[in-house]
Amino acid sequence: MMTHSDLPLTRDLVLVGGGHSHALVLRMWGMAPLAGVRLTVINPGPTAPYSGMLPGFVAGHYPREALDIDLVQLARFAGARLVLGSATAINPQTKQIHLPGRPAIAYDVASVDIGITSDMPALAGFGEHARPAKPLGAFATAWEAFRDGTGPARIACIGGGVAGVELILAMAHALRQQNRLAQATLIDAGAALSALGPRSIARLQKALRAQQVTVLENAPLAEVTATGLRLQDGREIASDFTVGAAGARPYDWLRDTGLTHHEGALVVTDRLQTSDPDIFASGDCAHMAFAPRPKAGVFAVRQAPVLFHNLRAALSGGRMRRYRPQADYLKLISMGSKTALADRGSRSYAGPLLWHLKDRIDRRFMAKFAALPVMAPPALPQPHAKGLADALGDKPLCGGCGSKVGRGSLRHGIGAHAGAARDDVTPLPGDDAAQLRTGEVTQVLSTDHLRAFTNDPFTMTRISAQHALNDIWAMGAQPQAATLTLILPRQSPALLQRQLAEIMAAADQEMAAAGVAIVGGHTSIGAELTVGFTLTGLCDRAPITLSGARPGDHLILTKPIGSGTILAAEMSGQARGRWVAGALETMCQSQRKAAQILAEEAHAMTDVTGFGLLGHLQGLCAASGLGAQIRFEAVPKLRGAAELAIAGVRSSLFAENAALLPQIQATGARALLFDPQTSGGLLACVAPEQSEMLLTRLRAQGYRAAEIGVMRGPGDGIILRDPPSPPPR
Incomplete structure (x- = not known):
């Protein structure tokens, strides 16, 4: 019976960003992949923090591991390659996504879910002395290091919206639990909490007073300094840790894509397509012009099933679905301690039970990514030859050197055939490379290849190159020339060309850095990607x-x-x-x-x-x-x-x-x-x-x-x- 892995690849789908929509799409893709599609996800790091649990993490209610969606595990489940890097551009004309340090990644269909940033480049000193609340991962790492410190602590948050109030309450609670809180200040250029109703505002103001947070409204800032903040009226606020939660905005590079945007966010239709129908967008970086809504994670989560369906439809020629956002939604706002406020319309409630409700909702969401099935060995056909179970082993064949033949098998299988056929060749038993003597010159020769253990051909080639070069370095030689041997999986000519371009870019990069010329090679088509190098090197002294x-x-x-x-x-x-x-x-x-x-x-x-x-x-x-x-x-x-x-x-x-x-x-x-x-x-x-x-x-x-x-x-x-x-x- 033919499986998806036996079929050639014909289309590239690239997910830019590991936001909530894309994380759910990856999970759904793993349960229902589309045959013939090579799936790629690009994200700055191997995890993606979940915004709903950030205040609880900041307050100390959750460990860091509870906050993060593990994109490596999710990509493995979905059969996707994970590229670690930050996209810097999308070119709809060439259908390429650019990121630093590697060749552009081509796509047939792409989707963008990169969230927004709270960076404030226009505010003097912000980049040097403050931390934006978004992206969440960098902020969480910085806060964890500060929270684990010692001594009195002064904190400040720029921005009096719901996000800023949640953060300052959580930070103040965490430091009070350690008896470290010396001062906490919330600063807004206008009125704080203006997006909420009067009852919710009153409850959050009470919580701010209980956590000893000073609120400064209508207080525009002039500068962030190494010791705090300076207001435009000359007042100075002391702070050892300053976070920015005001004016969250889309990343600047989205404006340069040529796609229609609204204040930097990509405008999408009710099918979640941008002005280029081959590019989709979701989450906070997308603007729903057909039904404008405030930025909130609930929309990203509910967009995911529609996005998943429409990406498959775009790749297979199917019919798309429309996304219809709800008019309003329940806001559950953490209040520092294990208490939360519920706000919807004119109704407002607060108490510990609401925190436990929020906790249960958040944990249920994260459980979707923790409950991915562990890969089990395939069942053996019946009947089968004796010894098949032992030869297969009790675990999948590992990549890298885990797929190498063991030393015992090598000794018995080829040991008797390892002698030299010429006087000028010295294959010393067990050494890393053979020695070839030409007059007074000693040249070493070695070969190595690796079966792919990552779906990223660029990274796989870099590792294979270093693995092969090590044999030459270990002999004390200077690498000289290399040939490249590739086994490539079945795919369309267009996808084959894309994969070869990434492999050759990596091979050229690594070998050029080692002073090696690639002088030839060989390619063939097989079941999976294998990358190998044969190398020569010259010794200017006796080989080690x-x-x-x-x-x-x-x-x-x-x-x-x-x-x-x-x-x-x-x-x-x-x-x-x-x-x-x-x-x-x-x-x-x-x-x-x-x-x-x-x-x-x-x-x-x-x-x-x-x-x-x-x-x-x-x-x-x-x-x-x-x-x-x-x-x-x-x-x-x-x-x-x-x-x-x-x-x-x-x-x-x-x-x-x-x-x-x-x-x-x-x-x-x-x-x-x-x-x-x-x-x-x-x-x-x-x-x-x-x-x-x-x-x-x-x-x-x-x-x-x-x-x-x-x-x-x-x-x-x-x-x-x-x-x-x-x-x-």
Whole structure:
């Protein structure tokens, strides 16, 4: 039976922004995808904060994790690629979306849901000394850092609308709970809370007095300073943390799209289409000219089903639906403590029960994104051959080095065929690259390819390039030339051209930075994207091999471990988006400068990839005829990797790696020692007296480098030194 994944891709749908409408669209798409569509979502970060829970987070009622919609997990569920970056332009003529640091992303149909910003560039000093309330993510991060500080705190909020009142009440409550609130001020150029009825205004004014918030109305500002704010009448307000919640507006670049806009917001029809029918918009960045409404998250949520239907219709030629917004809606406004106000029309109520109602509504909304199904292995057909279940394993095949053949299989399968056929070629067993001698010149040669573990071909190519380059760096060589080998999934010629353009832009960028010329390559069509590089390099000194380590050498590792565990968890929806984004960023990090620093002093060196840290250390020990002692607590680990390992997450290559050293118990976080790495760090043996100097230089270049152990004498094997057990209580 043919599935969606067996069919070629013919249309690109790009969602710009991870707002509430798009988050719901992604969830609905995962349950009912449209065959032939390649779905992309572009967002500045791996999560999207939910505005409804922001005041509760600010007040301390919710942890940060409760505030964020995890777009990495959501994109995996929807079968979408997530591009981390901020869109800066849309060109309807070329059908391209531009963002910094990578080639433009082409679309057939696009949708914009990027929210609005509370930045106030016209107010002197705002950019340097204040925080806009929107975008929410940056504000939440800044507030969390300030809230976790110590000492008396003075706070101020610019803007006396509902959003500003909610924020100042929440901030004041949080600081009062810590006995830190010294001063709280709400400032508005006009009348505060003018959009509400008199009963609601009176209740919120009472709450402001209870939280010791001073309200300054009809008080236009002149400047934000490092110590507070200065009003136009000369008064100065002290503030250690100033937030702007007034005059929220669409992002400036939307005006430059050529699309019809209203005060910067994209004008949409009742089908949520802009003046270009191939571009849709929703949420706060859209203006419903057919039925104008105030900016509120409730409209974005209710637009989502119509947007989902109409995007599918635009891509498949179906009939579209109309969106009809309600005339009014219930406003539930947090009041700092676990009390809320309900306002609708002329009616107004307040009390703890309303906060619990709001809490229940918000949690129910967020539960939609927390209840995504965990991917399970496909059922085996009946009947099937003996051994099929064992060969398939109990988990999906991980990407990256998790799809590499294990060391045991390699030894038995090709070990007898690894000898050189020429005297001028030296394929030293286990080394990272073969040596080719031409007169007095030594050239190294290596090849590597990776099966895609991210749907973003640009990021995938960057990681594949660094992964391949590491073999050359580990030999102390300077990369010289590369050929590129690609297996591309079935797709229309137009989509194939787009994907190739992104791949080649990434390949050119990474190889040019390494001083490498791409001199050729090969492409073919297959089931999934695979990116590989074959590289040559030149040595201006004797190559660094595995065999030069000396007893007493310190072991330096230049990157944290755990990428295999995080990739395995991401495939099954168990990894947090921030962990995945951090792992991808680390895998993109070049080891060029690290290799240049270490090559001056390293006695032996390798890169840590598919066999895991201890597997590659075992190869180094075998070649040098030595043992080693590792301090597990000193080994740097990717954020989230230890938590996932303790929870039992394992890459598909883990078991074969762990079998290489059965004397070391690979349980809990220690399983990371056998975790297959993609574009991992360099592992170098250096003289003890050089270790600290090298670490200082590596860290100055941005590497999370650490001294993780020491080489020991022959026959000692590999010893794992555990941290001391905590004393009994």
